[in-house]
Amino acid sequence: MVTCRFGGTDGFRLELLDHDDLVVVRTRRRGTRHETAPLGRRSREAGGRLSALFGLPDVGVDVYAAPTGAARELADIIHTDPEVRFAGRGLRDPSGAPVVYTENVFVKFADDASADHCERVLAGAGLTVKRTLGYARGAYFVAAPEGTGPAVFDLAEELLDRDDVDLCHPELIREPSHRAAFPHQWHLGPVTVDGRSVDAHANVVAAWQTTRGEGTTICVIDDGFDIDHREFSSDGKIVAPRSASPPRSGDPRPGHGNHHGTACAGVACADGVGEASGVAPAARLMPIRLVSGLGSQDEADAFVWAADHGADIISCSWGPRDGRWWDPSDPLHDQVVPLPDSTRLAIDHAVRNGRGGRGCVVVWAAGNGAESVDNDGYASNEQVIAVAACNDRGEQSAYSDHGEAIWCCFPSSDGHESLTPGIWTTDRRGRDGYNPGDSSLGDERGDYTNSFGGTSSACPGAAGVAALILATAPELTWSEVKDVIRVSARRIDDTPGEYDERGHSKRYGYGRVDAKAAVAEAASRAAAGRTRSDDPEAGEPEPPLVPA
Known part of the structure; x- marks a missing residue:
């Protein structure tokens, strides 16, 4: 067993276990092992006893299940292959979920430590600075020598025990879960579908009489975006596009099988010039591609990019792996996944420094495991808005997570007995997306899907409403936007x-988001001067209480 601590010396202690049943393989070339690294005969035979679980193609890592007790033997065989950079055993958290450690470490020194002192300490520990992290004072992303292996945990613990170190943990990566569970836009206003009235919407169409999100920017962090889609083609629509995962660049377009981000972006802010409108169709889109594992430094960097390049709202429809919502015995229901300090401080940076100090509004999908969101360090972070899903009958979606951290809900698909297939939104064009060109799945061209769902869809819907609020009252702080959603939500x-x-x-949470009521509340606060900027002596208002 190895351990690490999140939140400092007195923070959450995560225990990771080696059951000798996981093998982690890193090839010498990026991409999955099967696609890019032809292995020798012995390695292939050993690999034949493994079952693929998930891959992290940006760093050339694959995670496999091995017969219990055989992981060490099989990893040793594969490790000798010239195409393999590393093969070793993997770890599991107490719920049994696989966790991959790298030989990278996040370190934050005390605020009064000088850069020279920090770099001497790191060098003395045998660590190489990969880069300084500007979103927190005295923060570094560093590398241990190749071959350090699990000793990286001891190294991090020794650093954290120093008086001049506030936070330190290895880079731990999990399989990211995109929060989608399983016609036309019933979530925006009342419609009739197949002769049946569907009236379980978020009152968005009525809010458009006041604003459609002009002047705001929604950042969606996800697996890639078809930015050439006609619903993202209006003048100035795309701003500061970024791929936070390798190859890091200004191109956020998706790779093979990455359909999720295009659908999420459409729910938030599609132009509505073709066959789908977002909740805030006049808002700009900042697409950030992130396909690195959950907990990676790339994840934290995405928030810093968003805040530093003008995002008003940040929408995240991903998080820890969900348990099977229909199976109460699934051990993943009880897993506790802490928010890494590296990512927490990056979110702090966005909330503290974004929007000229008023703070980015961060919206998060609650999850699709019908389990407690309070075990999810990402969605339960008090600085984010955790969004649950409700269905087309005005009830909880069968899969939607629950808990004290739920702030609101937004219409989405259901797990069963639904009146509609789900949410109609943008899809990767042609045959590449969820809809390969089947009118029963969307449109005949394959540019739209009719069945997007989960809290993945609910989250960008609520992000769109936040854009409508800020278009109406741009001086509101992030916490005031959160409170506007609270007081205007409909039970x-x-x-x-x-x-x-x-x-x-x-x-x-406090109910289903009501866009019209939220815009009216924002207008009322702006007219009454109840924003931070109208009273420079007042300072930052107290954030609304998170349910406890």
Whole structure:
């Protein structure tokens, strides 16, 4: 067993176990092993006893399940192959989920430590600075010598025990889960589908009488974006595009099988010139491609890029792997996944410094495991808006997570007994996306899908409403936007005991987002001068209380 600590010496201690049943393989070339690295006969035979779990193609890493007790033997064989840079055993967290450690470490020194001192300490520990991290004082992303292996955990613990080090942990990477579970845009306003009235919307069409999100920028961090789609073609629509994962560049277009980001972006801010409108169609889109594993430094860098390049809202429809929502015995339901300090401080940077100090509004998909969101360090972070999913009957979507951290819900697909296939939104064009060109799955060209869903869809929907709020009252702080959503949300499924004395439900938060009411509340606050900028002596307002 190895351990590491998130949040400093007194923070959350994560224990990772070696069951001798996981093999991690890193090739000498990026991409998956099967696609790019032809292995020798012995390695292929050893690999034949492995079952692929997931891959991290940007760093050439694949994770495999091995017969229990055989991981060491098989890893040793594969490690000798000239095409393999490293093969070793993998670790699992207490829920059994695989966790990959790298030989990289996040370190944050005390604020009063000089750069010279920090670099001497790192050099003395045998660490090489890969880069300084400007979003936190005294923060570094460093590399241990190749071959350090699991000793990187001891190295990080020794650094954290120093009086001049505030935070330190190895870079731990998990399989990211895109939060989609399983016609036309019933989530925006009342419609009739197949002769049936569907009235479970977020009151978006009515809000468009006031604003369509002009002057705002929604950043969507996801697996890639078809930025050449006609719904993202209006003048100035795309701003500061970025690939945070290798090859790092200004091109956020998706790779093979990466359909999720295009659908999420469409829900948030598609132009509506073809067959799909986003919640905030006049908002700009900042697309950031992120296909690195959960917990990577690339993940943290994406938030810094967004905040430093003008994002108003940041939408994240991903997080820890979900348990099977239909299977209460799935051990993943009980997994606790902490938010890495590297990513937490990057979100802090966005909330503290984004929008000229008013703070980026960060919106997060709650998850699709029908489990407690409070175990998810990402969505339960008090600085984000955790969005659950409700269905086309005005009830909780069967898969949607629950808990104290849920702030609101937004219409999405359901796990069963739905009146509609899901949410109609943009898809990768042609045969590349969810819809290969089948009118039963969207349009005949394959440019739109009719069945996007999960909290993956709910999150960018709420992000679009945040854009409508800021277009109406741009001086609001991030915490004020969060509070506007709270007070304007509409209770649904209001049975006795569903909402507590604060008006909070563990399934719906403060209720289903109501875009028209939210815009009206924002306009009222702006007219009354209840924003930070109108009283420079007042300082930052207290954030609204997170349900506790």
